Amino acid sequence: MTTQKLEIMKCTHKKQKPESSALEFGKYFTDHMFIMDYSEEKGWYSPRIIPYQPLTLDPAAMVFHYGQTVFEGLKAYRSEDGSVRLFRPEENFKRLNQSSDRLSIPPIDEAQMLAYLKELIRIDKDWIPTMPGTSLYIRPFVIATEPTLGVAPSRNYKFMIILSPVGAYYKEGINPIGIFVEDQYTRAAPGGTGTAKTAGNYCAAYKAQERATANKQAQVLWLDGMEKKYVEEVGSMNVFFKLNGEVHTPGLSGSILEGITRKSVIELLKSWDIPVFERRISIEEIVSASKSGTLEEVFGTGTAAVISPVGELLWKDHKIVVNNNETGALSKRLYTELTGIQTGEQKDPFGWTVRLEDEE
């Protein structure tokens, strides 16, 4: 663990904070940001918290040309008593390094990153919104900055953390969405970058999202890239199916992002003695289960929505309605439990939350 002194430069003018009710996702940013540089000679160096400000980069910086970048997404929640909690942040920093490995980006000390993040949040604590369902979204990311056009890993990087107060995902209570089963575009294939949280995976999905929207569905259900047969993910969420009292989710196929909410849902279900299986699930099987009446619930899991019930699936000319297009009991229970733990309203038997106030 590098023990470099964290430099802190506070802003002189604080920005005006938006109303809690006016918040959107990732639109407003707090007064400060964290930044640290990398060079081959020095490793990661010069960690600093500075006023939120534009980056100055050479037009040849590699991130613009060859997309060498990784990111994470997690949230800080303010609880009723005013304390602030992070949800499994060490998992995010672990995943950041896993993503970096796939993209040939040098790893960062995970404990150190968490310490920097905590310090940044402490400085911008006033920005954490208080209305139920709101939170402070945290975006750590790494970009390649060397200004050369040779196609090769960069020799310089920047690691940054920016913070954005975000509104409630469900403004009118948890509600099912419709999803479009994509049979044409591919999110990821084995041997590709699907297991990494890297920029290129996301823009690649816009065309599919256009198709979903044109088909009046909110999100895309991705099938595997090889056969377009097996279910992978929903938009930027992992996906679960309740079939005949048991819960099934696609296994980590090598092209799925390993969600931290997914992991937590699996652990919760196990603790509730609800059978849960990670395996290959074909879309045909879901159609059959729907026909035979064993498809009880479908839901997505991810940091943004936590649990997102699916009320309808559209695959080619099959239209599947799930649980009468209503939020199922298990989806609701998972949502209540997880958000309860995250905000500190419920006990945290797993030790998942990290309180900002606790000394490390």
Place this chain on the structure above:
Amino acid sequence: MTTQKLEIMKCTHKKQKPESSALEFGKYFTDHMFIMDYSEEKGWYSPRIIPYQPLTLDPAAMVFHYGQTVFEGLKAYRSEDGSVRLFRPEENFKRLNQSSDRLSIPPIDEAQMLAYLKELIRIDKDWIPTMPGTSLYIRPFVIATEPTLGVAPSRNYKFMIILSPVGAYYKEGINPIGIFVEDQYTRAAPGGTGTAKTAGNYCAAYKAQERATANKQAQVLWLDGMEKKYVEEVGSMNVFFKLNGEVHTPGLSGSILEGITRKSVIELLKSWDIPVFERRISIEEIVSASKSGTLEEVFGTGTAAVISPVGELLWKDHKIVVNNNETGALSKRLYTELTGIQTGEQKDPFGWTVRLEDEE
């Protein structure tokens, strides 16, 4: 075609130019660059040539997070008589728009882009190196700049062109390389972004390049993402095989970049009455052809190297030596013909080159 006035702001201090012999690929940049902005209200606006300078971008600019970016690569060549030629530039701008379509980026007027490029090169004409084999590499690119973290197409972009004098690809004459047939990592799968020139495709390849290097080979030969059975591309080049007097190249499978050098080679071969086929080619077939003695030549095609003969292929435990690890006659002929047309030393029966000096 928008008819917006091109604004030109020249630099006050010219940079020192590197020695022709010291040039590398994409390391030095000229005195000026072209830049233009996009917003939903205005479309593409404010085209300007300004001194080469850093970009100032919000840390939330979408390019850093979701990789929405496309680029092109082409060259300007100075001929013996001092005139300057571009090689099929309209093809690059057409492909830029095709890439943009895949990435949900708004298209740019192609004729206009060419006019801006010509003007930029005229201003930085002194930067075009003169030594044989050298050229001015041209990098047009688009980046998403809207500072929001919602996963959706950006509403703001920048289109830029930067110029870099580059050294000769072959310092000691055209020479064969060894390639490693990648059987683990995937460059692109059907339905993905392989047909587009977008950042995420390139960083995804670094791990495979590491494996190639570890196996003492210069470049990667990509197999298809579905079955790892059919040949797709070599590094950032298309690939051709001369089998028994005929030339074969992978067809446009939906995961291959349609190279402009590839297209030109196909047209040249046809004009020479050499049979050329675009089709699926399995790596097994290449192994068999090598064994039976019908594998005569292998070469890559791309803007950087023009023609890159392959002398050796390593696939699992098969090691294939091609043409005694020497540059084949056809590779040499194609190289001489193409570079001759590009530099103006040979006639240009196809009308492929665009002279900077000619008025539009």
